[in-house]
Amino acid sequence: xxxxxxxxxxxxxxQLQNFVIKDRIPHAIMFETKEGRGGLPLALAVANLLxxxxxxxxxxxxxxxxxxxxxxxxxxxxHFSFPVIKAGSKKRADSFSNDFLEPWRTMVTENLYFSxxxxxxxxxxxxxxxxxxxxxxxxxxxxLSLRAFSGAKKVLIMWLPEFLGKEGNRxxxxxxxxxxxxxxxxxxHNGSKILNTIHSRCQILRIPLIDDDSLGADIAExxxxxxxxxxxxxxxxxxxxxxxxxxxxxxxxxxxxEVISWLLxxxxxxxxxxxxxxxxxxxxxxxxxxxxFRFTNYISRSVLKRQISSNDTAETSGPRGTNFEKLVxxxxxxxxxxxxxxxxxxxxxxxxxxxVKIMMMAASLKVSKLLRG
Numbered sequence: 001x002x003x004x005x006x007x008x009x010x011x012x013x014x015q016l017q018n019f020v021i022k023d024r025i026p027h028a029i030m031f032e033t034k035e036g037r038g039g040l041p042l043a044l045a046v047a048n049l050l051x052x053x054x055x056x057x058x059x060x061x062x063x064x065x066x067x068x069x070x071x072x073x074x075x076x077x078x079h080f081s082f083p084v085i086k087a088g089s090k091k092r093a094d095s096f097s098n099d100f101l102e103p104w105r106t107m108v109t110e111n112l113y114f115s116x117x118x119x120x121x122x123x124x125x126x127x128x129x130x131x132x133x134x135x136x137x138x139x140x141x142x143x144l145s146l147r148a149f150s151g152a153k154k155v156l157i158m159w160l161p162e163f164l165g166k167e168g169n170r171x172x173x174x175x176x177x178x179x180x181x182x183x184x185x186x187x188x189h190n191g192s193k194i195l196n197t198i199h200s201r202c203q204i205l206r207i208p209l210i211d212d213d214s215l216g217a218d219i220a221e222x223x224x225x226x227x228x229x230x231x232x233x234x235x236x237x238x239x240x241x242x243x244x245x246x247x248x249x250x251x252x253x254x255x256x257x258e259v260i261s262w263l264l265x266x267x268x269x270x271x272x273x274x275x276x277x278x279x280x281x282x283x284x285x286x287x288x289x290x291x292x293f294r295f296t297n298y299i300s301r302s303v304l305k306r307q308i309s310s311n312d313t314a315e316t317s318g319p320r321g322t323n324f325e326k327l328v329x330x331x332x333x334x335x336x337x338x339x340x341x342x343x344x345x346x347x348x349x350x351x352x353x354x355x356v357k358i359m360m361m362a363a364s365l366k367v368s369k370l371l372r373g
Contacts, residue, residue, distance in 0.1 A: 001044040001071055002060040005112060007241055008214030009038055012207060016042065017058040020049050026203035027178045030161075030186040030194075033207035036240030039187040040159055041112045042207065044070075046185065047078045047155040066150060073105045076149040079156045080104060081140060083116075083130035083163040085123060096136040113241045116160065116189070126351040131163045137170040144174060144182050153181040161186045162193035175201045209239025223248040236301050250295035259292065259299045260323045266368040267330055274364055282357040289350050293343040300336045300343075303328050330371050338370050 003013045019025040025046070033039035045060070048070040052060035060067050069075040080101070086092040087099035097104070103122050107114060120126055140156060148154045161168065175184060175198060186202060188194055216234045218241065220226060225233065229251055237244035250256065265274050281289065306328050331339070342363055349359045 001041065001048050001112075002062055002067075003042075003045045003049075004059065006038050006041045006045060007113070007218045008210040009042065009207065012042060012205065013045075015205070016046050017049070020046060021055075021058055025050075025183060027182060028175045028184045028186075028202045030188060030191070030199065030202035030204050031207050032188055032191045032204055034189055034240070035115050036113055036237075036242035036244070037207045037210055038113065038241070039189075039207050040108070040157075043157045043159075043185045043187055044108070044112075047075075047157060047183075050153045050155060050183065051075055051077060051150060066152075071109075073101075073108060077152060077154045079140070079143050079154070081132060081136055081156060081158040082119070083132055083160055084136075085125045085128045085130050093133065094135055096133065096139050098139070113245065115242050118242075131165065132158070132161070132167065134167055134170065137164075137167050140171065141174055144179050144184075148181055153183050154179070156182070156184045157187070158184070159187050160189060161198070162188055162190045164194070164198075166195070168195045168198045172197055172201070210241055211239070215239065215241060215244055219244050219248050223251070225251050232302055232305070235305065236298065246291070246294050247298045250291060250298060255292060255295040256299065257323075259296050260327055262364075263296075263299070263327060263367065263371065264323055266364050267371040269368050269372065275361075278357060278360045278364065281360055286350060289356060290347050293346045293350075296343040297340050299324075299327070300331065300339045303331045304333065304336045307331075307333075335370055339367065342366050342370075 003017065006013060016025075031039040031042060048060040048067060049055065049058075051066040051070055053064045053066055054061040060070070062071070066075060070078060073080070081097050082100075082104065084095060084097055084100050087095035090099065100123055107119060107122050111118075120128075120130060123130075140158075144154055144156060146154075164171075174182075178184065184202075186194075186198075191199065191204075212234050215237060216230055219233055220230055222245075225248055233244050233247045233251070236247065262277065265277060281292070284292075302324075346359060346363050350356065
């Protein structure tokens with residue numbers, strides 16, 4: 001994993017490369033960022049560069065033995081910590097990140113940009129609260145007290161340290177007085193939840209939104225969308241590659257037409273058609289059902305964007321067709337906000353394994369009442 005895999009973030013990349021090449025990287029650095037901006041890919045690229053034995057153009061070569069191990073997430077001097085749950089037959093108090101390294105490696109190597117919810121789904125934790133516990137902190141201290149295997153630096157990457165809670169105090173001495181050649185990289189999506197005693201001991205690096213050009217180029221390369229559809233995804237994603245991918249996947253799978261059809265059925269309130277549609281929807285996979293509601297938010301935001309830009313002389317991007325234009329006339333700002341709340345609640349209920357047929361009928365009745373005023 002090198003910086004070439006990071007989408008956008010040229011200024012941050014240059015700053016981090018300068019830190020490493022000049023051997024001035026802080027022993028404790030915190031990436032303050034949000035989902036989908038690339039905090040984890042940046043941390044992985046830094047860790048790889050620190051281990052690479054044949055650095056080229058201020059980046060890891062990607063070919064040496066250390067780079068190969070880094071890419072597979074098996075380098076002995078690169079350690080990972082992240083929120084987890086009870087592991088198999090173990091007690092929760094005895095479970096920590098090492099118990100979940102296999103799904104972690106799969107998740108990261110297959111998709112560098114993912115959400116906390118994606119991670120919970122990968123470890124079967126949709127209905128369980130994940131965290132970073134005492135056992136994890138003790139294991140971190142133990143790992144970083146050992147000498148580096150490769151003779152270079154030891155790196156700890158902690159993804160979402162906000163899940164440490166008060167247990168973070170156990171790491172204070174390590175952060176203040178790190179062992180030789182140790183680098184700790186925290187990646188937080190919610191810095192306000194981190195203990196101030198930890199926050200104040202780190203050098204803070206704020207990761208901005210991904211610029212539109214880089215976001216659009218990545219989506220165009222990986223999905224079969226272009227033109228107005230691509231422009232709409234980029235505008236609505238607001239620098240978040242995770243959101244952009246979800247929207248692009250929905251367009252690829254014709255979810256746009258399906259969501260609009262459901263919304264108009266609710267507006268017309270043809271109960272028999274709606275009941276038949278719900279029966280079919282209940283047979284779909286759980287992931288499809290959640291993606292449907294994520295895309296409902298995409299459609300509602302597209303409607304809002306169309307309304308806001310209706311006085312613009314430039315062509316408005318987004319879904320097209322007679323049905324979408326009908327929806328534009330029905331939805332108002334207040335209705336868009338209420339619709340997004342219904343969609344988010346439906347995703348939560350699907351995760352909690354509530355009967356999809358009952359949940360969908362209830363959601364449809366809410367949407368019908370909302371759209372019909």
